[in-house]
Amino acid sequence: MSRKLSRSLLYWVLLSPLVVVILFPFGVMFVTAIRPREEIFAYPPTWGFSEFRWSNFAEMWTKTNFGGALMNSLYVSVLSTAIALLLAIPAAYAMSRYRFAGKGLYRNFLLMTQMMSPIVLVLGLFRLMMALGLVNNLNSLVVTYAAFNLAFTIWMLQSYFNSIPRDLEEAAWIDGASHLTSLVRIFLPLAVPAIAVAAIFTFINSWNEFVLALTLMRSSEDFTLPVQIYAQVAGRYQVEWHHVMAGTVLATVPVAIVFSWLQRYLIRGMALGAVK
């Protein structure tokens, strides 16, 4: 056995506990989701199952109003991502390219907002949304998610924008482009990796957010996926675990696929942004 092979084997052995810890919940989730109901509480617990009960998914879909919650989650995540980017790109551009009074202060302010846990703010946000008449309105989540993700998005975009040479825009101006044209045709195309990373982060954060959604959405037709799945467990006499797990599989797997597909951008974007 070559040295290299034995070394990588050793690394995999060292890594395997971590892999198990990460994959274990997914395993339980998946196995429970496709089991017939009777086998869920089999004792002693096993990984095996008698059949692939795909009908669990169909039943769950109708019984838990999964479709409605999915649409809510998509609405909130897509819209908050769009708003966060729309506000963060100009802000990051200004931070990267212009000098203005209070720039350092603003950067520190953005950093400080990141230090506060959303849970601390829940009460205040709830009262704010009450005053605005936005409780039970998905748009309240759109706004808060966008706001919570703005600071990180601006920081990350700014560090990437700094790595795009100013000369490129200057060359475009000399070539006869206005500031707007050079922004749209030269700058933004080069910033796509960073924008993609920022979008993924914001989308996943919004998709997974639970506490605010639980607080601000009072009626079940406005629930997002995390709250809807939670509602299948909390305060019930009987929990349909196979439906809960089928729901979590459907809520996690698509995002995981999108994430792994986009992660090459993620790595490239983060590395490029970090170099300078």
Added chain:
Amino acid sequence: MSSVTIRAIKKKYGSTAVLHGIDLDIRDQEFVVLVGPSGCGKSTLLRMIAGLETVSSGEIFIGDRVVNDVPAKARDIAMVFQNYALYPHMSVYENMSFSLRLRKQVKEVIDRKVREAASILNLTSFLDRSPRQLSGGQRQRVAMGRALVRDAQVFLFDEPLSNLDAKLRVVMRTEIKALHQRLKTTSVYVTHDQIEAMTMADRIVVMNAGRIEQIGTPLQLYDTPANLFVADFIGSPSMNILPGTIGTQDGATWVEIADGLRLPVPATYAALAGQKVVFGIRPEHTLLADAATGIPLEVEVVEPTGANIQVYAKVGGAHLCAIFTDRHEFRPGDTIHLAFPEAKIHLFDASSGARI
């Protein structure tokens, strides 16, 4: 094509003054090189002509038009950047045609101009490549091509060759000069390399610490530098500089340097006897002399370059460089005797540095 006129231009960043009042007339079709050590303000001046830096005071004319408040895109200039600044997400063709497409030119006109420029620059076979697939020299050519297609009033070059290796730099230098002889577009070229300045320029502007030290043709600067700074900056290896005092007796005039060594100078300087001066002689103007009449020097280092021999030697506590085209066999520790032809001697005032 048009002239560029600069009147009393100043530039300040906050309270720091970078340019202290620059006056410069660049004639139509002229190739002017701004040269100076880094931080002398030459790039700032170029960027002000381009419209990339604001003007603190003074006026810039392109042709007859004051352009102080005209944005870069409306100045009708083209610029080649130090790091090329090619648009990485566009092909060579798209890079070169970008300015024409912005001007909404007809497709056929764009195509003709780009192909014309590409053939001048030997880029025809690279038009579909992206910039990262090109070598440094090819990228440099694309950057020039982008300027070329424009038929701009003025070409600006910001140290365009400093990222290339030494050999390619010499080739591109010649190419740029040939291109200017062919197109005759007014050009302003910034460099810190005095050889580039000497070889390419119609006129050189030597800058130092935000001021112009001297403006002149390459040979004017070489033969009659206006002050010590220019004398030292132009020429490689640079001029030998020996501080001393003018003395005269019995019709002979000399500069007495450290250790009491007397270097003869023309009798016209006799009137300045007693004045502290700096004696300058270029390494290539020193001559071997016999022991009776020559100044004795102790050889320290001998550097053969093939074309000539550069000898570094000690004289009167100072160090001096002499260049010989003949193949002398000098060794460190040898004593040689040198003479300095009167016509090639430069004298500068010791306190002001101005030429006497």
